[in-house]
Amino acid sequence: MAELGRAALLVTLGLCLYACVVGSVAALTRRRRLALSARNALIAAFASTAVAAGVLAAGFLRSDFSFVYVAEHSSRSLAGLYKLSAVWGGQEGSLLLWLLILTGYAALAVWVNRNRTRDLVVWVTPVLGGIAVGFSFLLVVVATPFATQVAPADGSGLNPSLQNPYMTAHPPFLYLGYVGLAVPFAFAMGALLSGRTDERWIVATRRWTLIAWTALGIGQLLGSHWAYVEVGWGGFYAWDPVENAALMPFLAATAFLHSVMIQEKRGMLKVWNVVLVSLAFCLSIFGTFLTRSGVVNSIHSFAQSDIGAWFLAFIVIAVVFSTVMIIWRLPLLRTTTRLESLVSREAVFLYNNLLLVALCLTILWGVAWPILSEAVRGDSVVVGRPYFDFFLRIFGLPLLLLMGVGPLIAWRRASLRGLGRTFFWPAAVAVVTGVVLLLLGAGSSVPGLIAYTFSAFVLAAIGLEFVRGTRARRALSHESWPVALGSLVGRNRRRYGGYTVHVAIVLFAIGVAGASAYDSVVEGRLTKGEALTVSGYTVRYQGLTETQTDHATEVRALLRVSRNGKDLGGLEAGKNAYRIAGPDPQVSSEVGIRTNYLTGEDLFVIPGTVYEDGSVYFRIFVKPLVNLLWLAGIVFLFGSIIALWPDAREQRRLAVRYDEAGSPVRGR
Amino acid sequence: MNAAIVLGAVLGALCVVLVALPFLREPDPVSDEIEKMTPERQRRLALAEERDRALAALKELEADHRNGRVNDEDYRASIGPLRREAAGALRALDGEVGQA
Numbered sequence: 001m002a003e004l005g006r007a008a009l010l011v012t013l014g015l016c017l018y019a020c021v022v023g024s025v026a027a028l029t030r031r032r033r034l035a036l037s038a039r040n041a042l043i044a045a046f047a048s049t050a051v052a053a054g055v056l057a058a059g060f061l062r063s064d065f066s067f068v069y070v071a072e073h074s075s076r077s078l079a080g081l082y083k084l085s086a087v088w089g090g091q092e093g094s095l096l097l098w099l100l101i102l103t104g105y106a107a108l109a110v111w112v113n114r115n116r117t118r119d120l121v122v123w124v125t126p127v128l129g130g131i132a133v134g135f136s137f138l139l140v141v142v143a144t145p146f147a148t149q150v151a152p153a154d155g156s157g158l159n160p161s162l163q164n165p166y167m168t169a170h171p172p173f174l175y176l177g178y179v180g181l182a183v184p185f186a187f188a189m190g191a192l193l194s195g196r197t198d199e200r201w202i203v204a205t206r207r208w209t210l211i212a213w214t215a216l217g218i219g220q221l222l223g224s225h226w227a228y229v230e231v232g233w234g235g236f237y238a239w240d241p242v243e244n245a246a247l248m249p250f251l252a253a254t255a256f257l258h259s260v261m262i263q264e265k266r267g268m269l270k271v272w273n274v275v276l277v278s279l280a281f282c283l284s285i286f287g288t289f290l291t292r293s294g295v296v297n298s299i300h301s302f303a304q305s306d307i308g309a310w311f312l313a314f315i316v317i318a319v320v321f322s323t324v325m326i327i328w329r330l331p332l333l334r335t336t337t338r339l340e341s342l343v344s345r346e347a348v349f350l351y352n353n354l355l356l357v358a359l360c361l362t363i364l365w366g367v368a369w370p371i372l373s374e375a376v377r378g379d380s381v382v383v384g385r386p387y388f389d390f391f392l393r394i395f396g397l398p399l400l401l402l403m404g405v406g407p408l409i410a411w412r413r414a415s416l417r418g419l420g421r422t423f424f425w426p427a428a429v430a431v432v433t434g435v436v437l438l439l440l441g442a443g444s445s446v447p448g449l450i451a452y453t454f455s456a457f458v459l460a461a462i463g464l465e466f467v468r469g470t471r472a473r474r475a476l477s478h479e480s481w482p483v484a485l486g487s488l489v490g491r492n493r494r495r496y497g498g499y500t501v502h503v504a505i506v507l508f509a510i511g512v513a514g515a516s517a518y519d520s521v522v523e524g525r526l527t528k529g530e531a532l533t534v535s536g537y538t539v540r541y542q543g544l545t546e547t548q549t550d551h552a553t554e555v556r557a558l559l560r561v562s563r564n565g566k567d568l569g570g571l572e573a574g575k576n577a578y579r580i581a582g583p584d585p586q587v588s589s590e591v592g593i594r595t596n597y598l599t600g601e602d603l604f605v606i607p608g609t610v611y612e613d614g615s616v617y618f619r620i621f622v623k624p625l626v627n628l629l630w631l632a633g634i635v636f637l638f639g640s641i642i643a644l645w646p647d648a649r650e651q652r653r654l655a656v657r658y659d660e661a662g663s664p665v666r667g668r
Numbered sequence: 669m670n671a672a673i674v675l676g677a678v679l680g681a682l683c684v685v686l687v688a689l690p691f692l693r694e695p696d697p698v699s700d701e702i703e704k705m706t707p708e709r710q711r712r713l714a715l716a717e718e719r720d721r722a723l724a725a726l727k728e729l730e731a732d733h734r735n736g737r738v739n740d741e742d743y744r745a746s747i748g749p750l751r752r753e754a755a756g757a758l759r760a761l762d763g764e765v766g767q768a
Contacts, residue, residue, distance in 0.1 A: 007676030011683055018687065030702040036690035044683040051679055119705050196705055198713050267721060410738045411725060412746060418739040472735035657716045660761070 002067055005055035005146040008048045012099065013136040015045040019129030027122045027193070035122045039110045042129055045136075046103035053100045056145050057087050066151040069093060075157040077551040077579075085168040086158045088175075091292060091307065092145035097172065098288065099135040101179040106132060109183045109208065117200050123190035131182050134314050142307055157551070160578040160588040166226035173219030174246055178284040180212025181249055184256070185281035185322075188274050192325040197270060197332040202260050203654060207644055209260075209277075213253040214640040220246050221633040232589030232606050234621050236515070236629065239388040241367045245287030248367075251360040252280035255353045262346045265411060270333040271326065272353070278322035279357075283364070285315050295371055341413035348406040352399060359395040363388065393447045397454060400509055403502045404458035407465045425464055430457035448517030455506045455513075462499045469496075489642060497643025504636035507628045511600070514625025523619040525611070535622040537603050538562045539571070544614055553577045553585070557607055557616045561594055568594065573605040573618070600627040715761040722754035 023038030025031075056069070060083045065071040073086045073093070088097045106128040113121045139145070184205035191201035223243070224236040237243060256276040262269045289295070293308025326333070339347060366383040373381040408422045433456035434449065442449045466485065469492075473484040489496040522534040531540040542558040556574035560567070573592030577585040592605035601624045608617030685692075705713075729746055732738040738746070 001672050003672040004675050004679075007672070008679060011676075011680050015683060015687070026702075030704065032700050032702050033690040033694060033697065035702060037687050040686045040689055041683075044686045048679055048683060118702055122702055194705075196710075198710070199717055265721060265725065267717065408737065410732050410742065410746075411728060412750075413742070415739070415742050415745070418742045421739060422737055468735035468737065472731065475734075653720070657720055658713070660712070660716050 001055050001058065001064075002146040002148045005052045005059075006140075006144065008052035008055065009096075009136060009140050009144070009146070011048040012045045012052065012103070013133065013140050015041040015048065016103075016129050016132035016136050019045065020126045020133050021129075023122070023126035023129055027126060030122075032118075035118075035125065038125045038129065039114070039121075042103065042110055042125060042132070043107040045129075045132060046100075046107040049096075049100045049103045049136075052139075052146075053087070053096055056093060056096060057084065060084065060086055063155065064151070065153075065155050066148050067145070068147040068149050069145040071149070071152055071155040073155070073158055075155040075551070078155075078158055079163075081165070081168055082158055082163050085162065085171075088171045089158050089162050089167075092139070092143045094171065094175075094292065095135060095139050095143055096145055097175055098179060099132065099139060101172075101175050102128075102132050102135060102182060105180055105183050105208075106186075109186070113204055117196070117204065120187070120190050120194050120196045120200060120204070123193040124186045127186040127189045127193075128182065131186070134310075138307065138310055142310060157578065157586075160552075160576060160586045161230055163578075163588075164226055164230045166222050166230070170219055170222040170226055173215050173222055175219075177212050177214075177216025177219050177246070178249065178287060180208060180215060181253060181277075181281045181284045183208040183212070184277045188277040189322065189325055192274065192329045192332075195329070195332060197329060199264060200658075202263060202273065205277075206257075206260060209253055209257060210640060210644050213250065213257060214637065214644070216246060216250045216253065217636055217640075218633060220250065221629070221636075225630060228626075229591060229593065230588070232591050234521075234591075234604060234606055234619065236626075239366075239385050241370075242287070242291050244363050244367050244388075245283075245290040248360050248363055249280045249283040249287060251356050251363075252276055252283055255356040255360070256280060258349045258356075259353050262349050266346055267335050267337045268339070268346065269350075270335055271330065274322075274326055274333065276353075276357075278318075278326070279360075282315060282318050282322070283360075285311065285318060286364075289315060290367070343409065343416075343419065344413050345406060345409050345411045348402055348409055352402045352406070355395045355399045355402070359391060359399070362391040362395070366391075396509075397447065397450055400451065400454045400458065400506070403505060404454070404461035407499065408461050426457050426460035429460035430454065432456075442518070445513075445517035448513040451509050451513040451517075455510050458502060458506050462502055465499060466496070491649075493645050493647055494643050497639050497641070497645075500639030500642055501636055502639075504632045504639055507632035507635060511625050511628035511632060514600075514628070515623040518624050520622045521619065523608075523617070525609075525615055525617045527613070527615040532618060532620055534620050536563050537568075537620075537622060539603070539605065539618070539620055541616060541618070542570075544574075544610070544616070551579055553579075554590070555610060556590070557592075557610075557618075559592060559605060561603060571603070571605060573607040575607060575610065595627060597627070600625045600631070602626050712761065715757060719754065719757035719761050722750060722757050726750050726754055 019038045019041040022034060022041070026034035026038055056067070058064075059067040059070045060074050061080070063070070063074060063076050063083070069090060069092050070086075073089045074083055078086065087093045109128070110121060110125055113124070187201045187205040187208075191197055220243070223246070227233075227238070228236040253276075256273060259269050259273055259276060263273055289308060289311035293311060295308050339350070341347065366387050369383055370381045373379060404426055408426065409419065430453050434453035437443075437449055437452055442452065466488075469488045470481060470485045473479065473488045474481065477484065477487070479487065520535040522532050524532055526532065526541040528541060528543050531538050533539075538561070540560045540562075542560055545556050545558060547554045547556070554574065554576050556572045559571040559573065560569075561571050562568055571592040571594050572590075574590050576588050576590055578588070579585055589607060591607070594603040596602075601622065604621040604623055606619040606621075608619060610616050726747075729738060729743065729750060733740075733743040
């Protein structure tokens with residue numbers, strides 16, 4: 001069936017080319033049926049890509065090793081779930097997933113907007129088609145997943161570190177995020193091409209950006225948890241270039257989601273918003289380039305290939321195209337509205353934007369510098385954790401504070417006296433928290449103490465917002481507190497969904513500070529019966545077990561954990577040696593984690609070398625509050641869903657506006 | 669191999685039909701032009717956006733004042749200019765619609 005896969009991809013390439021070229025002609029000549037035809041080509045491209053993806057997935061599920069790609073990334077003994085996730089376990093499959101999501105998003109975006117702003121959507125089609133041309137061309141010409149061979153008896157198997165449930169979800173979520181940023185980019189370019197630089201493109205893309213941003217955030221968190229439980233180095237984020245590659249578009253999209261509100265509320269920052277959307281999209285392509293090119297040494301760079309040059313060309317085209325478009329349409333993007341005061345909600349959003357973009361560009365520089373240095377001077381430079389940690393504190397801590405400041409300040413302007421009143425309670429909570437933590441010994445890490453103090457401020461500010469809003473709602477409607485709260489959130493979904501996301505970010509910050517600034521570690525080689533002690537925990541090594549499974553040899557060190565003399569039960573940590581094609585097995589560390597769900601603390605045991613005499617080298621961490629990171633993910637998703645939920649009142653308001661203006665929003 | 673070729677051909681044919689559908693459904697349309705956003709409409713839309721922004725700002729200021737985020741002094745300082753802005757936008761839009 002490889003021929004069907006190849007044919008389907010060829011059809012996709014043809015359809016995307018059609019959508020791009022014919023869509024452009026239709027937009028230029030304003031020919032309606034031609035534009036509809038180009039739109040249909042994008043929808044058909046999704047169907048044909050789905051066929052190609054289905055063929056590849058079937059190859060994996062049937063262990064059809066006549067597919068070179070299947071043989072390289074799967075084996076007969078691989079569990080069914082991982083056979084499916086192996087589809088995107090390598091270069092070609094990842095690109096196919098990219099294209100599948102891209103054409104899916106594109107088809108959905110043009111279909112959902114088919115009856116709105118046709119003069120704008122008519123330009124969105126060729127832009128999305130153009131992006132899809134790039135990826136389908138790569139899959140047809142450079143990296144086809146449908147190369148065939150004489151089927152070997154078994155495949156090479158999947159990289160053991162990818163045999164983790166998180167890996168079935170982490171890449172698709174990340175790609176949903178990366179690729180999703182193509183939609184707001186296409187609408188922004190469509191707005192510039194059509195000359196419709198009013199709010200319409202922002203209204204059309206706000207939810208798309210939010211969906212992509214949420215997926216990117218969840219994808220990164222899933223990846224962090226995978227790194228935490230599977231990679232076995234004791235952390236969840238290593239400032240790895242490929243991890244950074246996902247963080248950068250997330251930061252740019254975060255800035256956009258905030259600055260877009262200034263355009264909606266004040267009609268300002270039109271140029272800035274288009275720049276941010278373009279930056280986020282270009283960074284998403286850059287992230288794919290980093291992952292797929294093998295240009296950086298990373299745990300994520302499973303592929304070493306010459307595909308990087310194509311991606312580089314893609315990035316250059318995207319950057320040049322968007323820059324030319326923005327410069328061309330600058331006169332349309334100028335606004336007459338000015339910032340009225342440096343102490344206002346929009347000013348806080350502006351500071352937030354500057355900090356986010358500064359953090360994003362600093363990370364970009366840290367990622368790009370080693371690549372540039374090696375390309376230009378031939379020497380390899382390492383930009384390590386201290387660089388990134390430094391800038392995270394410099395830009396991240398003020399950002400954290402601004403999350404609390406923003407909700408307390410009114411739009412346009414605020415007097416100092418008014419601020420004093422609204423800031424009193426959150427500031428008091430923050431000061432008390434800081435002092436108490438200092439007395440409890442949290443001063444051992446100044447950034448950690450500041451992070452906790454700011455977190456208390458933000459939580460108090462958000463709590464106050466909910467209380468004030470609910471109280472005002474009750475005064476108007478005489479509802480009970482829960483009903484008033486529900487109706488407050490329901491009537492202001494974006495605002496209170498946003499606040500909920502801010503709570504998630506605070507939980508995340510507390511988790512990061514706890515796990516990195518206040519963690520404890522001990523390490524040593526233990527023979528049977530010996531113990532290591534850290535932060536009140538005693539971990540005693542009791543011996544080794546070895547189990548043979550279908551595809552691996554699993555060695556486990558049996559440990560007994562107690563705290564302050566109280567037995568907490570057993571814990572296992574060890575190594576899996578996966579039998580794969582080749583002389584040596586692939587070995588993965590299987591860390592032992594004991595979670596205290598009440599305090600959010602983890603006891604984290606990394607098994608090192610297992611010696612012939614049965615002794616084992618252990619590295620043991622105690623990570624306070626680290627589980628707030630994963631809780632933050634759930635709250636983040638909840639807040640995003642609130643913000644994403646359709647608002648019929650807003651749709652009606654917009655419909656009235658466009659009807660009054662007589663804009664061509666409706667039609668076939 | 670043969671089945672794959674047949675399925676590939678079917679897929680290609682279905683895609684061609686979908687792409688050609690607008691022309692098949694409307695072989696001879698009354699109008700084949702995409703409606704244009706004229707400069708007048710563009711101007712009216714800009715004014716409508718301005719009006720909506722001013723009205724939303726007024727509503728938000730009232731809500732902020734009600735729930736205590738904005739004190740009386742700030743409220744009094746802001747409400748006048750905002751009302752004038754909203755009234756100006758409404759007048760301008762009415763004038764524009766009247767002309768149209």
